[in-house]
Amino acid sequence: MAAISQNRTDWADDGEADLATALPAPQISTNKDGTETIVTYFLNDEGKKVKRTQRIKKTVIKRYEKPSVAERKQWAKMGLEAGRAPGPHPDTTTLGENIVFNPQQGFKAGGQQEKNPNEDRKAEALKKMQIKCRICSGDHFTTKCPFKDTMAPDGEAGAGHADMGPDVGRETLGALGAGGPAGGSSYVPPHLRKGAASGGERMGGKYERDDLATLRVTNVSEFAEEGEIRDLFERYGRVTRVFLAKDRETNLAKGFCFVSFADRSDAVRAQEKLDGHGYLHLILRVEFAKKST
DNA sequence: CATGAGCGG
Numbered sequence: 283m284a285a286i287s288q289n290r291t292d293w294a295d296d297g298e299a300d301l302a303t304a305l306p307a308p309q310i311s312t313n314k315d316g317t318e319t320i321v322t323y324f325l326n327d328e329g330k331k332v333k334r335t336q337r338i339k340k341t342v343i344k345r346y347e348k349p350s351v352a353e354r355k356q357w358a359k360m361g362l363e364a365g366r367a368p369g370p371h372p373d374t375t376t377l378g379e380n381i382v383f384n385p386q387q388g389f390k391a392g393g394q395q396e397k398n399p400n401e402d403r404k405a406e407a408l409k410k411m412q413i414k415c416r417i418c419s420g421d422h423f424t425t426k427c428p429f430k431d432t433m434a435p436d437g438e439a440g441a442g443h444a445d446m447g448p449d450v451g452r453e454t455l456g457a458l459g460a461g462g463p464a465g466g467s468s469y470v471p472p473h474l475r476k477g478a479a480s481g482g483e484r485m486g487g488k489y490e491r492d493d494l495a496t497l498r499v500t501n502v503s504e505f506a507e508e509g510e511i512r513d514l515f516e517r518y519g520r521v522t523r524v525f526l527a528k529d530r531e532t533n534l535a536k537g538f539c540f541v542s543f544a545d546r547s548d549a550v551r552a553q554e555k556l557d558g559h560g561y562l563h564l565i566l567r568v569e570f571a572k573k574s575t
Numbered sequence: 576c577a578t579g580a581g582c583g584g
Contacts (some may be wrong), residue, residue, distance in 0.1 A: 346577095380578095412579095413584055414584080416584095423582095423583065423584070424583085424584090425582090425583075491579090495576090496579095498577090498578060499578095500576085500577060500578095501576095501577090504577060523579095525579045525580085526579090527577080527578090527579055527580095530580095536577070537576075538576090538577050538578075538579090539579085540578080540579060550576095571578065571579090572578060573578080573579095574578055574579065575578065
């Protein structure tokens with residue numbers, strides 16, 4: 283490494299030493315308002331000398347920073363920067379746009395990604411074998427019980443029987459305020475909740491998915507991806523949802539998907555245009571979805 | 576071929 287000249291200020295100096303050295307040195311001055319003005323000189327693509335004036339405000343904005351980046355900043359400087367003060371210097375570093383680091387949801391400085399607490403609790407419960415079926419006391423959830431269709435959970439009067447009063451055996455509905463489906467469970471799936479992205483509508487005390495502008499697409503390749511399908515359908519209007527059915531085990535597409543549009547008229551056009559359209563070695567069939575069972 | 580997943584403990 284000793285062979286590298288310590289006097290060189292730029293890799294581009296090779297063969298143009300006279301021009302390069304003719305450039306004035308960068309100047310930094312501090313203004314009254316605390317900002318700094320940086321003047322640098324360089325040669326542009328056409329070999330013309332350019333003076334650049336930048337005014338920067340040295341406000342330190344505290345924000346999350348990738349731990350790996352933070353660590354890297356502690357490294358001793360090397361090469362032309364060896365021994366110099368921390369931070370960028372205009373003769374070796376070109377100041378660019380601020381790049382906003384946008385941490386992922388759950389990102390935590392100084393450590394691993396935060397785990398979903400629900401996942402944790404569930405895994406924990408499974409590990410300790412605390413799951414006990416309320417019907418048969420087996421180590422599965424009540425809803426997974428092989429007897430769930432024929433027996434009610436212990437302590438509940440015949441769930442699903444017609445002679446049941448409106449409040450008998452019915453749990454209090456949660457603060458989400460959605461009327462759940464009849465059947466005794468207070469659980470309201472995310473897409474049916476108030477404010478869910480894909481317009482649920484209150485009808486007769488129940489939330490139902492609005493499938494008026496939903497297309498069912500069949501003959502979809504197992505290698506299909508939701509994003510690609512969305513791109514394809516976006517050409518005909520605003521797509522509000524793409525659901526690509528996948529096998530939960532293998533994660534391979536099952537061969538059909540649903541695409542919802544904001545406007546039914548767009549769905550009509552997409553249906554007409556894309557029915558019979560080739561996508562990845564297969565020819566799509568596109569029709570309007572019927573109500574889900 | 577094919578009408579979605581989802582919680583819960």
